[in-house]
Amino acid sequence: MKSETVLFSPIQKMALALLRITIGWHFLYEGVVKIRKPGWSAAGFLLQARGPAADIYHWMAENPDFLNVINEWNKWGLTLIGLGLMVGCLTRLTGSAGIILLMLYYLCNPPFVGYFYSLPAEGSYLIVNKNLVEATALLVVVVTRAGRFFGLDLILSGRSRRSDSNKQQAIAAVGE
Amino acid sequence: MKQSDSNGETESATPRPIKEGKIERREVLQGLSSLPTLGLFGYSLCRQAAYEDAQDRQRQPTSEPTARRPAIQVALLGAGAQGEVLLNSMLRIPGLYVRAVCDIWTEYNLKRTVNTLKKYKIEANGYEDYREMLEREKDLEAVVVATPDFWHARHTIDCLRAGKHVYCEKEMSNSLEDAGQMVLAARETGRLLQIGHQRRSHPRYQHCYRKLLREANLLGRIVTAYGQWNRSVKPDQGWPKRYAIPEERLKQYGYPSMAHFRNWRWYKGMGGGPIVDLGSHQIDIFNWFLGSPPDYVTASGGTDYYDPKTHEWYDTVMAIYEYSTPAGKARAYYQTQTTNGSQGYFETFMGDQGTLVLSESEAAYSGAIYREVSAPAWDEWVRRGYITGPKVQTVRQDSQIPLDVRESVSPDEHRIPVHLTVPYHQSHLENFFQSIRGEARLNCPAETGYETAVTVLKVNEAVEAHRRLSFRPGDFRVPS
Numbered sequence: 215m216k217s218e219t220v221l222f223s224p225i226q227k228m229a230l231a232l233l234r235i236t237i238g239w240h241f242l243y244e245g246v247v248k249i250r251k252p253g254w255s256a257a258g259f260l261l262q263a264r265g266p267a268a269d270i271y272h273w274m275a276e277n278p279d280f281l282n283v284i285n286e287w288n289k290w291g292l293t294l295i296g297l298g299l300m301v302g303c304l305t306r307l308t309g310s311a312g313i314i315l316l317m318l319y320y321l322c323n324p325p326f327v328g329y330f331y332s333l334p335a336e337g338s339y340l341i342v343n344k345n346l347v348e349a350t351a352l353l354v355v356v357v358t359r360a361g362r363f364f365g366l367d368l369i370l371s372g373r374s375r376r377s378d379s380n381k382q383q384a385i386a387a388v389g390e
Numbered sequence: 391m392k393q394s395d396s397n398g399e400t401e402s403a404t405p406r407p408i409k410e411g412k413i414e415r416r417e418v419l420q421g422l423s424s425l426p427t428l429g430l431f432g433y434s435l436c437r438q439a440a441y442e443d444a445q446d447r448q449r450q451p452t453s454e455p456t457a458r459r460p461a462i463q464v465a466l467l468g469a470g471a472q473g474e475v476l477l478n479s480m481l482r483i484p485g486l487y488v489r490a491v492c493d494i495w496t497e498y499n500l501k502r503t504v505n506t507l508k509k510y511k512i513e514a515n516g517y518e519d520y521r522e523m524l525e526r527e528k529d530l531e532a533v534v535v536a537t538p539d540f541w542h543a544r545h546t547i548d549c550l551r552a553g554k555h556v557y558c559e560k561e562m563s564n565s566l567e568d569a570g571q572m573v574l575a576a577r578e579t580g581r582l583l584q585i586g587h588q589r590r591s592h593p594r595y596q597h598c599y600r601k602l603l604r605e606a607n608l609l610g611r612i613v614t615a616y617g618q619w620n621r622s623v624k625p626d627q628g629w630p631k632r633y634a635i636p637e638e639r640l641k642q643y644g645y646p647s648m649a650h651f652r653n654w655r656w657y658k659g660m661g662g663g664p665i666v667d668l669g670s671h672q673i674d675i676f677n678w679f680l681g682s683p684p685d686y687v688t689a690s691g692g693t694d695y696y697d698p699k700t701h702e703w704y705d706t707v708m709a710i711y712e713y714s715t716p717a718g719k720a721r722a723y724y725q726t727q728t729t730n731g732s733q734g735y736f737e738t739f740m741g742d743q744g745t746l747v748l749s750e751s752e753a754a755y756s757g758a759i760y761r762e763v764s765a766p767a768w769d770e771w772v773r774r775g776y777i778t779g780p781k782v783q784t785v786r787q788d789s790q791i792p793l794d795v796r797e798s799v800s801p802d803e804h805r806i807p808v809h810l811t812v813p814y815h816q817s818h819l820e821n822f823f824q825s826i827r828g829e830a831r832l833n834c835p836a837e838t839g840y841e842t843a844v845t846v847l848k849v850n851e852a853v854e855a856h857r858r859l860s861f862r863p864g865d866f867r868v869p870s
């Protein structure tokens with residue numbers, strides 16, 4: 215495997231693990247808050263969608279069946295992704311799912327040139343906003359497979375490596 | 391960065407020899423090393439949740455006040471959009487217990503509401519038929535009715551006859567005859583009937599009426615009033631197809647189809663269209679602030695935008711009322727349109743000494759009063775805190791145009807420093823429950839609701855008649 219050849223110093227590994235854990239924490243809390251709040255719905259957020267994909271978001275909000283599904287997926291998706299990232303479990307899967315969610319949020323209210331929003335933002339954004347930054351940070355977590363650093367993936371990847379090598383040995387044995 | 395890896399867990403250019411069937415202890419320990427962060431998260435979450443729960447308890451202190459006096463047992467009849475809003479407010483009012491919920495949409499609205507209550511640790515019984523609820527729930531003291539307008543009369547009258555106090559949403563009814571029966575039922579039974587014109591209990595409206603108009607007379611002689619509710623285009627209300635109500639049940643409750651059931655507002659015989667839905671709140675304020683109901687109404691309206699097949703009531707209505715107020719003649723214009731939401735909703739009263747602009751909302755038009763230049767100074771009222779000091783007017787520095795002497799100086803703007811700090815309907819509900827305990831008087835009793843219904847429903851008649859219609863003084867009262 216190619217990534218196997220990449221070397222990280224202990225401090226780099228710690229930094230990547232920290233990045234993974236903080237993003238996970240954020241996801242987890244966003245999920246838990248929504249689960250705890252009775253009657254929480256994404257409808258408001260979806261309805262104020264702007265930009266090229268706005269129609270799709272509006273359609274989601276106005277379709278009660280679909281909205282129910284979205285609400286549940288969002289709540290539990292955020293929570294599970296958060297948990298996965300924090301403990302470093304299946305990081306490539308949870309991280310990629312996280313990136314997809316973040317990009318869905320991003321595309322709902324994209325700070326593209328020429329779009330003007332009435333809601334006050336807590337900063338100033340041009341194309342890049344915090345959703346995009348978080349998504350990019352997650353991309354780093356995914357491609358460096360940061361779940362292996364102080365995370366359960368270390369154990370899991372250890373297992374698969376071993377079973378891989380067992381397999382190879384088995385194949386070699388068959389070939390003999 | 392090239393760095394040789396001293397600890398064995400990381401991949402190095404040359405893979406370590408793997409020990410058959412055994413995971414290294416160091417690997418396991420390191421792999422588990424981020425689990426404690428979950429503990430930290432859990433701890434923080436518990437702390438945070440404890441604070442939030444404490445705030446919730448402040449909002450609905452069920453234990454303390456109920457220890458002193460028994461909780462009022464209340465039922466919600468009609469758990470739709472507005473039912474949910476009212477319920478959320480009731481959950482914040484101390485000394486209430488929501489004992490039952492009734493709604494014919496058992497598979498959706500009823501279920502959702504009962505489940506929501508469970509989250510608040512309230513075990514409410516759910517019913518489809520309100521008569522069964524009245525029969526079984528003997529301890530009920532009050533019922534909050536939030537069903538579609540054409541059901542209000544039957545629900546309210548039967549609840550009153552069963553000895554319950556009733557809070558009934560506006561519009562009192564879509565038929566005046568039925569509204570009259572509601573007034574009579576309240577009189578006969580001696581039970582309280584509050585109509586849901588919630589601005590009557592809004593602290594800003596009460597402040598404006600009592601302090602600014604009656605006590606300080608800041609507007610002087612009011613000659614005109616204006617009100618509007620502009621609302622953006624809204625698609626029809628849909629429904630999750632798998633939770634559709636069986637046709638038989640729909641028919642039983644007077645709905646030809648699911649579309650009628652969800653969009654009852656737009657159909658004749660069920661609702662009254664936007665003038666009733668939206669306008670009645672604000673036309674109610676005309677009557678209140680001007681001190682009398684009107685003499686005449688002229689109106690124009692129509693289904694100009696939507697499909698008249700699904701929108702039987704007018705999507706656009708403009709009405710002019712003529713009043714003989716205790717102070718003299720006055721005219722009030724009201725418009726509602728449902729195709730453009732710009733400038734939202736507010737009411738304006740204009741007297742010879744000042745102008746009052748206000749609305750229920752805290753976001754826009756949250757209360758301003760303008761002094762005519764010729765009016766006596768308002769410093770006294772600013773000192774008393776009735777209004778804020780005038781807004782300092784800034785002159786644009788870059789303006790090249792000299793001020794024209796013919797222009798009248800723009801009046802000073804003062805703000806009204808009274809704000810609603812609870813959800814819109816809470817104060818009005820509180821007034822109802824306090825009245826049940828004998829601690830207050832209803833702010834919108836049946837008679838007042840009836841007067842408003844007469845004033846509002848006449849607009850639809852005037853649209854059809856294409857001429858000015860007059861009210862007789864007797865129209866506004868229900869004879870015993």
Ligand SMILES: NC(=O)c1ccc[n+]([C@@H]2O[C@H](COP(=O)([O-])OP(=O)(O)OC[C@H]3O[C@@H](n4cnc5c(N)ncnc54)[C@H](O)[C@@H]3O)[C@@H](O)[C@H]2O)c1
Nearest residue numbers: 468469470471472473493494495499536537539559560561
């Ligand atoms: N005061 C306000 O600001 C305000 C705002 C919105 C609505 N309202 C009023 O509240 C009432 C309800 O409006 P909404 O927007 O919630 O409508 P809605 O259609 O969302 O809800 C009506 C609910 O009543 C139920 N229902 C219908 N017929 C019934 C019956 N015979 N028995 C039991 N339940 C029945 C329906 O299943 C539905 O859940 C209306 O009178 C409306 O004018 C007042």
